[in-house]
Amino acid sequence: MPIRALIFDFDGLMVDTETPALHSWQEIYAEYGVTLSVHDWAVTLGANAGFDAHAHLVALVRERDPLLAEQLIAERDLILARRQARKDALSADQPLLPGVAELLAEAHTAGLPCAVASSSSRRWVEGWLRRLDVYHAFTTIVTADDVAATKPAPDLFLTAATRLGVPPNACLVLEDSPNGILAARAAGCPVVAVPGAVSRQIPLPPADLILPSLAQTSLAELRARFG
Known part of the structure; x- marks a missing residue:
């Protein structure tokens, strides 16, 4: 037809806006000595659900430092807000x-x-x-x-x-x-x-x-x- x-x-x-979305999380992961791969992130592309980046961060950190992982759980809202602000900043000048x-x-x-x-x-x-x-x-x-x-x-x-x-x-x-x-x-x-x-x-x-x-x-x- x-x-x-x-x-x-x-x-x-x-x-x-996909690059800022990924990079803003990768920066936070790097702060805690872990890595977010594009293949783990891929499930989110085009969707608004399916992957909890914060929960994945906690799981990776827990393998190395259980106490720090508990801190990340307590600071979830703060981390999400910080990540959103960074995403917005990285996206701002995209044409x-x-x-x-x-x-x-x-x-x-x-x-x-x-x-x-x-x-x-x-x-x-x-x-x-x-x-x-x-x-x-x-x-x-x-x-x-x-x-x-x-x-x-x-x-x-x-x-x-x-x-x-x-x-x-x-x-x-x-x-x-x-x-x-x-x-x-x-x-x-x-x-x-x-x-x-x-x-x-x-x-x-x-x-x-x-x-x-x-x-x-x-x-x-x-x-x-x-x-």
Whole structure:
């Protein structure tokens, strides 16, 4: 079926917030002499659950220093707040990733509606879209606040398709994460994988097309490929 809408992931696809998310935790782990690997972290990509970084930190520290591990448990809220502040600081100056603005402009010119489907909160996603002056480019924005289950469940993409008034198999999904690709597949959407700085370090499920960057394609090329 010809492509009648585009559905964009947000984190890692439009803006590289995934690197600050990982690095902010890695810095805290390093303070306690342990390491957070990208492979342990990978389950979180595209999802908002599935891995408790603080609990993992406690488990690693407990192997070396049980008393310190108990201290970390007592200081959980403080550590989480400190990590969030560091993530926000590392994210603050991140720009739109290459090709995003151009693809949105091409879609606007062609009259092709666009949506965002993100496992992050509405406050996080809309704040970024407004800051980067692309909020107006989207017909609808679907976030974790709108569905019962986030990626890899299909709910976000199915909700976006319903709001767009377009069948899922006519909505082309642009994704960077394993959970996002699985969710798009489950929703029956064709999916283009655009691995980000973090997700390119891990295996990805099969996608209909893999691109190194959205700057390496155009709307015309995508419509020709999937039309």
